[in-house]
Amino acid sequence: MTSSGVDKVYAVVGGFHLSGPFFEPIIERTIGELKAIDPLYVVPTHCTGRNAILNIEREMRGQFILNMSGTKMTFSA
Known part of the structure; x- marks a missing residue:
């Protein structure tokens, strides 16, 4: 993130x-x-691949959000 200057x-x-x-x-x-x-x-998302999604879920459980068809996300500042 040093190249972008973004902290988080x-x-x-x-x-x-x-x-x-x-x-x-x-x-x-x-x-x-x-x-x-x-x-x-x-x-x-879907083109990540099933095995990769399962591994990301296992390794990053607290950060992982399962995305399915129709999932809606709202981000606000």
Whole structure:
């Protein structure tokens, strides 16, 4: 976050594209990087991949939000 000048990341939301055998080896490294950012919330979407989503949920239980079709989120300052 030194390059952005942001002190705290509120949420990381999106598809991390970690589905399939090619990406399997980098799931744990990606989770490590997410932990280093230490956002208040991590919200992986469908194209993150099931295995990666399950691992993120296990490793970041207090920060993980399950995103499903129709999930609505409201962020306010």
